Amino acid sequence: MTTRNSTKDYLVLVLKGMGMGAADVVPGVSGGTIAFITGIYEELINSIKSVNLKTVKLLFTGRLAAFWKAVNGNFLAALLLGIAISIFSLAKGLSYLLHNYPILVWSFFFGLIVASAVYVARAIKEWDWKSVIALIAGIAVAFYITIISPAEANTTWWFIFLSGSIAICAMILPGISGSFILVLLGMYRFILDAVGDLNFAVLGIFMVGAAIGIIAFSNLLSWLLKNYHNLTVAVLAGFMVGSLNKVWPWKKITETFIDRHGEVKSLAETNILPGTYEQITGNSPFLMGAIILAIAGFALIFVIEGLTSKK
Numbered sequence: 001m002t003t004r005n006s007t008k009d010y011l012v013l014v015l016k017g018m019g020m021g022a023a024d025v026v027p028g029v030s031g032g033t034i035a036f037i038t039g040i041y042e043e044l045i046n047s048i049k050s051v052n053l054k055t056v057k058l059l060f061t062g063r064l065a066a067f068w069k070a071v072n073g074n075f076l077a078a079l080l081l082g083i084a085i086s087i088f089s090l091a092k093g094l095s096y097l098l099h100n101y102p103i104l105v106w107s108f109f110f111g112l113i114v115a116s117a118v119y120v121a122r123a124i125k126e127w128d129w130k131s132v133i134a135l136i137a138g139i140a141v142a143f144y145i146t147i148i149s150p151a152e153a154n155t156t157w158w159f160i161f162l163s164g165s166i167a168i169c170a171m172i173l174p175g176i177s178g179s180f181i182l183v184l185l186g187m188y189r190f191i192l193d194a195v196g197d198l199n200f201a202v203l204g205i206f207m208v209g210a211a212i213g214i215i216a217f218s219n220l221l222s223w224l225l226k227n228y229h230n231l232t233v234a235v236l237a238g239f240m241v242g243s244l245n246k247v248w249p250w251k252k253i254t255e256t257f258i259d260r261h262g263e264v265k266s267l268a269e270t271n272i273l274p275g276t277y278e279q280i281t282g283n284s285p286f287l288m289g290a291i292i293l294a295i296a297g298f299a300l301i302f303v304i305e306g307l308t309s310k311k
Helices: 007-025 031-037 041-049 053-060 064-070 073-100 102-121 129-146 157-171 178-185 188-196 200-227 229-247 274-281 287-310
Strands: 251-258 264-271
Touching (some): 007 031, 007 073, 007 178, 031 041, 031 102, 041 200, 053 064, 064 073, 073 102, 073 188, 102 229, 157 178, 178 188, 178 229, 188 200, 200 229, 251 274
16 A cells, blocks of 8 residues: 555545546446556455454454555545546536537547557557457457347336446446446436435445445456456457447437336437438537547647556
8 A cells, every 4th residue: 555644645636537537428438448557456355355344343343444544545535526526527527528519529538548549558568369369359348248239227226236246346446337238228317317316325325336336346356357468458458449439429210119207218320420410410510629529639648647657
C-alpha cells in the first residue's frame, strides 16, 4: 500500500476518484482505465480484495481501527468520495447531452476508447502468439456483445441487484465499461435517472449488489493479473477495440419497440457513414465537431498519462 501523510495526497486521490466516476458514468469508458493510467490500479484491486471474512470479523468485534487499516480505509474512502462527486454531478448533464447531442457525445467516447485501448495494450510486457490470440478473442467477444439487442429495463429488485453485481465487475476492469454493460442489460437510462432523481430505494439495491459483486470479483481479477498478466491485459485491450462498434456515432435504427411507458425505443441499430446518416435522417452529421471531439477524447487519455508520469 502507498503511504500518504498529507491532506494534499488525499485531495489528489479524490481527484483521481472523480476521474474514475466521470468515466464510469459514460457507456464505453471504464473507471478502471483511469485507475490504470493514474497509477492506483493495483492498490485499488488489493484494497478491495482485503475486504474478506477475516477483516469483516474485525469490524463486528468492535476493532474498528484495525479493520480500517486492514482494508486501506483512507484510500478507499477518498476514492469513493471522488467517484460519488462525479457520478451525482454528471448524471443529469450527461443524460441531457446524450438525448440532444448523441453524435458529438459518442464521438468523444470513441476517441477516449481508442486511446485507452492503445494505453492498455502498451502494458503488455511481451507480445507472443498467445497474446495475439487473446487480443483477437477479446475483440471478437466484445464485438459479438455489441450486436446483441439491448433488453428493455427490468425494474424488479432482483434484476437491479444483479445489474449492480455485473456492472461493478466491469467498472473496475481497464477496458470494459460498467455503463456499457448496463446498456446491454437495458438498465443504463433507468439507473442514470435514479441517480439524477436521487431514488435511494433503487440506488440502495444497486449498491448492495455492486458491493457483493466487486468483493467476489476482485479476488479473481487479482489472481489473473498475477498469474496471466499478458494474456489478461491482451483480452482487456481486445474488449476495448471490439466495443468501438457500439460507440460509432452514426447509427441507423433498424428495429424499435414500445416500452412500458408507451415510448418508442431503439432495439437494434447498424453503423452507417456520416453522409448516409444525413440522407436517411435529414439531420446534420456534425462531422467537423465529431472529428474535433474524437481527437480531444483521444488526447485526453495521454494528457492524463503525461501529468501522472511527471508526478
